[in-house]
Amino acid sequence: MADVFVDRLFEAEKTLREVATSIQLVTSPQSTATPLDVARTARNAVRRLHEVTDSLANLKDRLKDKSIFSVAVPAGSDVVEVLVDSLTLIRIASVGILPDNPDEDLPERVGIAGLAVSDFEARLDSLVKRITGERCIYLYERKPSAILNNVAACLHRLAEYFSRTTVTRGKCNVVTGSSEVAVRFCELWDSLTERFNALGLYGERDYAALKAWIYNDRVYLRVGSAQGHRTEVDFTSPGGVRYYDEDRDVNRIVARLLGKCGLSCTDLKDGVICKGNVASSYACVAKALAQATSMDLRLNDPQEFIKNEKVADALLRRIARSM
């Protein structure tokens, strides 16, 4: 999924650069374009920019809506902010592209909160630096083509960062510099999900959807195929787990399993929230979260999932203990 995210950013960058070049070409002093060519280029540029804004807005919404992208792309709110500012700047540039002079300097200040274009550019630059450690804008300009090139550079920096700094270990995507315990946790979760799948405890679609992303002290997991079925594990202090699910029966059991790991858990309408030191009980938490996958299917029809001898063994021992 990270690939999808990165691909979208690279695609947007490419289109922005092509649009910027097309309007620079028809407006350069050496251009032999007729007024009709210029107007056509401007219209085409605006149309293509609409496509880019649609794509980036969709990406932003999916990140905000706890969709699969939010698992693939941590640093969540910062990335969303980058997209918001990019969209604003593209829209400003788009409005500034006039049929007769598509690359005219925009007014010093634009209508959005009285901010200058350079303020938006500075904020975008600073956000990208915060995520990637590198700047992306060095010249603040007011020409639409320059603004589009600046946004393209920032999207490129972000895409490059996410593609360059990620190592894949099983289902875990590890961003360089992430904490050791978070990586160990993810690797254990990965092997447990493999084991549970081999024991026939998962539905096919749920298994196919499993993915994790480790970013610094946090692990973002996609634990099933349902929309929004994600989990965040926070290894900072005091730390905790946030599990999202709308199945109340599953939430009750997940809360109990995580509670057994020494966390203090509350069963909510939309999932479970637990507080406590995850680092000291990461193996227990990994198992509970591996178990969350397809739990709804197992609760609905446990008979279907006890065909494996090891599972049947465990169930019989559990029944025997309770008698």
Next chain:
Amino acid sequence: MSYLIEYATGRRKEVGSQGLVALFSTKIPELQLPNPPLEPHGYYCVTRRNAPVALVSVCEDASRMLEKAFGRVPYLAMYVTENELRSLGYSVSSEGIVEVAVARASGRFTVSIRSTAAVASPRQYEALTNASCSRISEYEIICSVSEPRQAARLIALASGFILVQSKPRMLEEAINEGV
């Protein structure tokens, strides 16, 4: 027994545990006895007055074990006649049925476990009881034990496999603790 299964599963939504007990006394012609026809022993067990003490003890024990493990659920009942104990359990969805028959001969109990759903293997039953078990067919296992308590344990284990549908979190606990 097949009539009983058909009747019980077909009426599942209407009969609770008490209904099942009533079912044993009214719908099985050979069990209809006068004054009173059957006596309750625990939540899941009913017996004929002249039922052998050893089998009644197995029935009472199994009833206690099942009640402890699954609470009072309307998916199982046992009855004891002059020469055997029979247990019928079915899953919430009615798709799974488990029948256990216990007979006593030469101081030993022969326990026959038949199920339409997943059946544990002879080895698994042997691991959790001191029974000696063997598979008769895909759906039937026969075990032999000397103590009534072990026979009761076999009934509870075999029935638990089907009753887990009424308490599915037990499977989750089992996975968490033992897989």
